[in-house]
Amino acid sequence: MKKFAFKKKENLRSPLQAGFKTPPAVHRTFVIMEKCVRPKEKGKNMRLGVVGLCGDFRTLTSDEIANIKALEFTGLSFHFRSAEIPSVPPDACTRCVQMLEAAKLDLVQFGITYDECLFHPDAAVREAAIVSVQRGMATAVSLGAHHYLFRPGSLNPDGAWTSHRDNYLPESMERLIETLKPIAEHAEKHELTLVMETHAVSIMGSPETCREVVEQVGSDRLRIVMDFVNHFQTLRQVYDSEDRLNHIFDVMGPVAPMAHIKDISVQNGLVLHLDEEVPGAGELALGVALKRFDALYPDGYGLIEHLPAEKIPLANANVRRIAAENGVNIY
Numbered sequence: 612m613k614k615f616a617f618k619k620k621e622n623l624r625s626p627l628q629a630g631f632k633t634p635p636a637v638h639r640t641f642v643i644m645e646k647c648v649r650p651k652e653k654g655k656n657m658r659l660g661v662v663g664l665c666g667d668f669r670t671l672t673s674d675e676i677a678n679i680k681a682l683e684f685t686g687l688s689f690h691f692r693s694a695e696i697p698s699v700p701p702d703a704c705t706r707c708v709q710m711l712e713a714a715k716l717d718l719v720q721f722g723i724t725y726d727e728c729l730f731h732p733d734a735a736v737r738e739a740a741i742v743s744v745q746r747g748m749a750t751a752v753s754l755g756a757h758h759y760l761f762r763p764g765s766l767n768p769d770g771a772w773t774s775h776r777d778n779y780l781p782e783s784m785e786r787l788i789e790t791l792k793p794i795a796e797h798a799e800k801h802e803l804t805l806v807m808e809t810h811a812v813s814i815m816g817s818p819e820t821c822r823e824v825v826e827q828v829g830s831d832r833l834r835i836v837m838d839f840v841n842h843f844q845t846l847r848q849v850y851d852s853e854d855r856l857n858h859i860f861d862v863m864g865p866v867a868p869m870a871h872i873k874d875i876s877v878q879n880g881l882v883l884h885l886d887e888e889v890p891g892a893g894e895l896a897l898g899v900a901l902k903r904f905d906a907l908y909p910d911g912y913g914l915i916e917h918l919p920a921e922k923i924p925l926a927n928a929n930v931r932r933i934a935a936e937n938g939v940n941i942y
Contacts, residue, residue, distance in 0.1 A: 889925055
């Protein structure tokens with residue numbers, strides 16, 4: 612098994628300009644990926660969707676659809692427990708698809724949830740994690756999902772988005788990559804695009820690590836969520852957010868075809884507290900993120916997420932306003 616090691620890279624805007632100290636094969640991948648980023652095509656506009664405003668795909672209602680349409684979103688998202696997949700009624704997917712098609716709404720992401728960690732030291736746990744992720748793929752395909760969302764997990768028993776010192780051991784990363792390979796192979800059979808969630812507190816903590824994991828697995832069906840808010844690790848990065856956002860997009864952009872749109876607020880305290888915020892109400896240069904994503908994916912989807920229903924209209928209005936101010940057209 613090939614040894615995986617984290618690499619230290621300069622915090623400059625472009626991986627190529629930075630002269631990354633990467634092996635030749637990885638450097639060639641950087642070059643190929645950047646050459647494949649096409650200029651924006653005429654007539655294609657960014658699209659905006661929402662996580663929230665609807666619950667279970669099995670019980671989707673006309674009222675939920677009306678609420679989404681009232682805000683002019685064209686896409687939505689569902690999350691679902693892997694363990695419940697076997698109990699999905701045979702006609703549930705057909706009913707949901709018919710309702711979405713009638714409303715001209717896209718299912719942008721179908722997120723699968725589970726408790727197992729993909730890089731747990733116990734091989735039996737990793738095998739169970741593979742089964743949990745693979746179990747929902749056929750359902751996602753039946754629903755017509757653009758992306759299949761999943762998470763790496765954590766060695767902290769308190770949950771997938773909690774930190775643990777052993778998350779950062781080289782052997783943890785090695786196990787993660789080996790676990791991802793059969794998951795990606797299964798997605799290839801279903802012609803389904805995976806998007807893995809990432810975060811500063813997780814094993815997928817930096818843009819560089821995220822991109823390297825995709826390259827190590829080597830499947831066109833494994834991609835990353837462009838959740839740029841999750842990759843701010845210092846106060847200076849937040850206050851110099853334009854530079855940080857450009858770095859995130861330079862490194863992760865070519866392998867992150869779907870975005871989560873949020874903002875960051877800095878809270879008072881004697882240690883660092885960075886909280887998610889309504890887009891446009893925080894510290895980030897959100898226009899930079901929208902422009903960079905739009906340039907990479909001319910008709911790609913951004914999803915507003917992690918907000919109570921009463922705050923979604925403000926978030927929607929802010930994102931559309933900031934996009935217009937920065938020359939980004941939203942369909």
